[in-house]
Amino acid sequence: MAFGPAWDASSDPTTVGVAATFVVPATECDLACPVCVIKQRGEAKSPVLTAADYGHFLQAAFAVLPVMRVCIQGYEPLLPESWDCTKALLGASRISAVPTSVITNGTHLSDRVVELEALDVGKLTVSLDSSDLVTNDRRRGRKGAFQKTVSGIERAVKSRVLANRVAVASILYPHGVEALIGMPEFLASVGIRRWSLSPLIRIGHDGSQGGFVESADRVKAAVEVLAREAGRYDLEFFVDDEFKVLDASSWTPEETRPSRRAIARAERLLRLDPQGGLSVGRDLLAESRFARARWIPGDESPTEFIQRAVPELIAPEPLGIA
Numbered sequence: 499m500a501f502g503p504a505w506d507a508s509s510d511p512t513t514v515g516v517a518a519t520f521v522v523p524a525t526e527c528d529l530a531c532p533v534c535v536i537k538q539r540g541e542a543k544s545p546v547l548t549a550a551d552y553g554h555f556l557q558a559a560f561a562v563l564p565v566m567r568v569c570i571q572g573y574e575p576l577l578p579e580s581w582d583c584t585k586a587l588l589g590a591s592r593i594s595a596v597p598t599s600v601i602t603n604g605t606h607l608s609d610r611v612v613e614l615e616a617l618d619v620g621k622l623t624v625s626l627d628s629s630d631l632v633t634n635d636r637r638r639g640r641k642g643a644f645q646k647t648v649s650g651i652e653r654a655v656k657s658r659v660l661a662n663r664v665a666v667a668s669i670l671y672p673h674g675v676e677a678l679i680g681m682p683e684f685l686a687s688v689g690i691r692r693w694s695l696s697p698l699i700r701i702g703h704d705g706s707q708g709g710f711v712e713s714a715d716r717v718k719a720a721v722e723v724l725a726r727e728a729g730r731y732d733l734e735f736f737v738d739d740e741f742k743v744l745d746a747s748s749w750t751p752e753e754t755r756p757s758r759r760a761i762a763r764a765e766r767l768l769r770l771d772p773q774g775g776l777s778v779g780r781d782l783l784a785e786s787r788f789a790r791a792r793w794i795p796g797d798e799s800p801t802e803f804i805q806r807a808v809p810e811l812i813a814p815e816p817l818g819i820a
């Protein structure tokens with residue numbers, strides 16, 4: 499689900515507060531990954547929220563919730579159609595000194611580096627699914643995706659502000675080791691030091707929760723191979739299992755070198771989608787229509803909505819708007 503890449507395991511915001519994550523309202527991505535979680539969840543079908551709504555929501559969240567990190571992802575936050583919303587969220591976070599993360603497909607990254615520096619984005623995760631151009635583009639559903647994404651990565655790595663904040667995330671498909679085996683060498687060659695792996699997720703339908711497509715044993719076998727390869731190039735390497743849905747009881751740190759990254763308290767992870775749906779924790783493994791609550795900006799202030807939707811997360815004392 500790609501939240502793990504949005505922060506380091508050592509600074510998981512849900513251990514002490516709330517992580518506020520956002521899907522910003524592009525009606526269509528410029529790539530067409532057949533496994534897209536945003537598409538599977540139906541989050542961006544009929545966007546109703548504007549950039550101003552996102553800004554108002556976040557200011558209200560800062561005032562009443564202990565927000566420790568803001569994370570922006572998909573459809574694609576750097577697209578022209580999404581960029582005003584992304585800027586509104588990053589700008590409000592910067593003013594309130596709340597750390598931020600952006601997860602991007604990287605195709606517009608080259609053009610946004612200067613603005614992302616100015617907005618002081620804290621962590622930038624770029625998704626790339628193979629070091630092989632043809633394989634990557636097939637998985638991302640568009641020819642030319644690889645070259646645009648890699649140009650973006652190279653540009654970000656040259657930025658004095660962003661160089662140490664950039665990481666790459668890849669999806670591990672079933673039987674997908676071959677497509678990823680060349681990634682560590684490739685990433686090292688372009689100056690990337692952190693790589694994370696997200697086993698493929700299937701979103702649940704009709705209210706049922708989804709989960710990983712592969713069994714824990716098969717994921718483990720793939721991870722062992724890829725971890726060894728990452729070690730050869732001295733990369734930091736993580737496997738993302740945000741909601742602890744992987745039965746990893748048979749894994750040991752000795753056997754499986756990378757850290758398995760999970761969210762400490764999933765019930766403190768919020769996600770606002772462009773239809774105003776607010777999903778909480780493991781709700782995110784099901785379609786957006788099963789969201790905890792839905793915000794209609796004309797009908798309810800953002801503060802009233804947050805108080806109605808997640809009363810259990812309200813901070814005991816007013817936090818004030820920074």
Ligand code: SF4
Pocket residue numbers: 527528529530531533534535536537572573574603638
């Ligand atoms: S790049 Fe991301 S948002 Fe776009 S289709 Fe692929 S998974 Fe979905």
